[in-house]
Amino acid sequence: MDLSDLLSLEAVVPALKANSKKQVLQELAGRVAAQIGLPEREIFDVLQQRERLGSTGVGHGVAIPHGKLARLPKLTGLFARLEKPVDFEAIDDLPVDLVFMLLAPEGAGADHLKALARIARVLRDSSIAQKLRASTDPVALFTVLTQPISSHAA
């Protein structure tokens, strides 16, 4: 299983415009709502709820906002490259410009955690992050994110 199980080409946003953490979350919720057919407000609330436990900005300019939704059929990801970095209250205080949102069905349990770990692992790779920052082409971004594990295993 790699990130292609969570991510579709349509869920790659090459240059998201946002000025704050809240706006980022709103934009993400708006875009994914259309794809999964659930209300934008519900998604935004779930993401906000999670941020209240502590920022999902995991460092090095990367954030992984996530949450659980009752009526979601399967793990759903959405990747956005921000046009300019925003303050995300991240663990290392650096502004964030790469955001991977993960929504999980209510009962996903271990799969949810594994998917989070996988996303963190992929984005931790500095060469991958570099490629993601260098491109605005959705297909290129999607390819970088979903390349097989072996080619970028540390």
Added chain:
Amino acid sequence: MAQLDYAHLLLLIGAVLVLAGILSSLIANRFGAPLLLVFLVVGMVAGDERVAGFKFSNLFLTYLVGSAALAVILFDGGLRTRFARLKGALAPAGVLATLGVPITALVVAAAAVPLFGMSWTEGFLLGAIVASTDAAAVFFLMRSGGLQLKPRVSAILEVESGTNDPVAVFLVILATEMLLASGETLGLEAIALKLAIQIVVGGAVGYAGGYGLVWLLNKVELPGGLHPIFVLASALFLFAIAALVHGSGFLAVYVAGLMIGNKPVRAFPSIAGFHDGATWLAQIVMFLVLGLLASIDNLMRYALPAVLVAAVLMLVARPVAVALCLTPFRFSLKEMTFVSWVGLRGAVSIFLAAIPMLAGVKGAEVYFNIAFFIVFLSLIIQGWTIPTAARRLGLALKRTTPEVHRVELDLPGQTNQEMAGYPVTEDSPVMRERALPAWARLVLVVRGGAILDAASAGDLRPNDYAYLLVPPTKVPRLDRLFAPGHEERPVFGDLAIDPSIKMADLVAFYGIEIEADEVELSLAEFIEAREGGSAELGDRITLGPVSLVVRGMDGDSITKTSLHLADLDFDFDAPPKKATLAGRLLKRLARLGRKPAV
């Protein structure tokens, strides 16, 4: 003219001894042997009549050198101890340093009286001589070898060893006086009063002296280079003054060191750097001189009784004292075992054994030889096994402090910024991260012989020499960033979690499993409960696929926590493990073991 030659000869012998000690340390390093042991052995060999042709037996000189060296070592120990680390360790260490010493001495006496047919006073004298842990040995052995212990454990051991000497000195002098004026014994209240005066006066002299020194250093313009010498002389001054007015000189210098090390002081880098060297010299000289004093033949005569006393001390007396003193503070069995094992004896004991000899107690060489042998055994057996013991007992932090070659520069008139210089190596975290923390400012870079300012140097490269402005408190963090080959546990991939949130929320979000009665706790309370009452930086509680990590502490309270999940990835495609019955039982047992002792 013969007098002049004699002086030169003495200088030559002294210098050769120190050099021999230093050079042997290069060999000893390969075997991981405690360096102090090496100095002691070099002294013993050089002091042997068959080697030197004469026997060094100047007790007065030994006492003088030993006092001065110990004062320097204790002062330096204080200088390097951060107040923040002491919180939570002060009370248990205090009890161990006061009550622990007589308890240890009594248990040793109880064994020595029937074993060697000693009187109780004699047995108690022997016990008191070997009862205190040695600051030189503890400071040294705990900081060498890159071992980093859980802060509470190492703080206890350091503070204990820094503060128990006055109690031991006092008990030894007391027992010596009682042996000399046989028949006349002091009442318990008189003893307690004398001891209290030692501690109060010593502490007060140290506090006032430290305070005054900080003020003087920041106020008075001294010619460059004199700061460290001024501080060293002042430390010896405080030691002598406190001792002359019946206070504990050892306690006074330790407290003074603590004050200076924990307040913003001008020229602190040069003071600390100088004392680093001075402490080394003090260690070498003290152990050399004590080694000189010992005679191998005499030592061997007392080998059997010494081994017996050492066994009683290490396996019974110290553990009993530690258990009695630390149980009320809810230490785990492992922590108490470790504290027992690292009851290192060192120069202080040998030095204390010289007191009855100086005072002219009959048969005093018995104490000296036994004490010497015990120190020897303690350095070999305990000193050599500290890292192993720490790892076996799970008390060593994964993040060890590596050797890093830092140059510190004093910025005149500045107390909240200093300049630190580091060689940049390819495998250091700073190269992997390619970024500097916000609190560090790159000032200049020496690259290939050229001196560049930060702007023209751009990113750091391997083989650069980087000079940065940093707040002195952050220097240890910078050390880790520049340490070669040092794997900083990646914070990246961790999700920050507010320590004040309810465990119920974490359960809801991540489906982690905890006990029903833990759901209502906050994250911080949960970690503390699972850690047996108090948490420390780096504590990690693993709950199935995730672990909760303490990332920030302010005193006793947890300020930063994170959820770690990156390791999960390795068994990404493996089926989830079902907890077996045995596994669950083991987990239960492990948790029982962590429950605070009541």
